[in-house]
Amino acid sequence: MKSGLGKEPLRRFRRHEHLALGGEAQDRVYRLDEGWACRYTLLPDGRRQITALYLPGDVCEPQWVISSKAELSIVALTDVIATEIPLGSIRNASDEGVSELIDALMTNFNRQSDWIVSLGRRSANGRITALFAEIYSRLQQNGRVRQPCTIPLTQQDIADVVGLTPVHVNRVVSELRRQGLVQFSGKTIIVPRPDEIDRQQDGMGLAG
Amino acid sequence: MKSGLGKEPLRRFRRHEHLALGGEAQDRVYRLDEGWACRYTLLPDGRRQITALYLPGDVCEPQWVISSKAELSIVALTDVIATEIPLGSIRNASDEGVSELIDALMTNFNRQSDWIVSLGRRSANGRITALFAEIYSRLQQNGRVRQPCTIPLTQQDIADVVGLTPVHVNRVVSELRRQGLVQFSGKTIIVPRPDEIDRQQDGMGLAG
DNA sequence: CGTTCGTTTGAGGATATTCAATCCATGTGG
């Protein structure tokens, strides 16, 4: 995966362009070098629920190494530059490439479980602050934290992640701004002190 | 996995007994021969969110074949009889056992994505009917449908799956009973016509 | 300069929660 061979082709996607369509066979995965993307489901009435967020540095979608089929569509949330990684090139030979993908898969699996907890048991405020804290933590792990942490998501995008309406997201986020927990810069959100955001989450820690 | 060798030991768990504790190393998986179990997270204030349901016939937790560690606790929701399947016995030799577990893992992964959609975008009524429909469908796939489909879950358990309070679950379920979509038999719920329940779900299908 | 996309604000209403009781079946000990 980290083979610096430079043989893997770079792909560019514009915002709203699809990296994959639900049902399609996949013969590659992507590593996002720049930009954000997501997996989502569209309801018949047009509402959208995002089921996974892909940040710069993430591999999208690691499970294709197992199933070779996109269950859901993947779309770019910003302009994206991605490295194309053919599955054939790593599936033969029990490479470290495979185990890296498997690790990423399990990480996503556990993240989904966590997100079920958020959606099931947290208030709007808790879900949004939890999302910002998660994003910061993941960017940090990917080595992509500029100071401070910036989030190029639309409030509509955020709403589709946290399962709320954009109107209500706006009210919650505005309140966070009033408290100084986030700042706005144009349409991107800035989290100046991620550690404080983390403490905002209502009733979330661990046990049992 | 289906080796009828009879060498695998049977394990019994009483209701509320743990099959695994979060953080524990695991050297086996379980196939549930009888009874129901779940994976869950406990919040600091005592509320619980169930992140996976295990039905008779299911393997619990297939991802242990990869990670060998329980991220979250697993508890029996009813009395359980399970077959213990040592991981060592199938990890060497690229058995069909492994690929069966991998398949189950991917099924659970996709089910979690679907559940995120439910929690994020469905009403109480939609979540509960979706849950019943999912349960019926899974029991059928596992070859465990007696006529009719019975669900031995407490309303509190259901609440912890769908992310609602038991009080509100009671109101919704009572309304479903009034409409004849479910029946009660003591504390267990019966779904006489699962196909009709399926049509109750508000705004759920596919697209995009 | 008019569109377009995204944000912001208000008013009103629907949905789900909270807090409390009550009910009911089951199981236990006397």
Add this chain to the structure above:
DNA sequence: CCACATGGATTGAATATCCTCAAACGAACG
């Protein structure tokens, strides 16, 4: 066989949270 304790289901009233509808606003873009 009955009194009592227990766990779960049920109901009501009041409240909180979030949604819907509608309009206005602002920046970016062609």
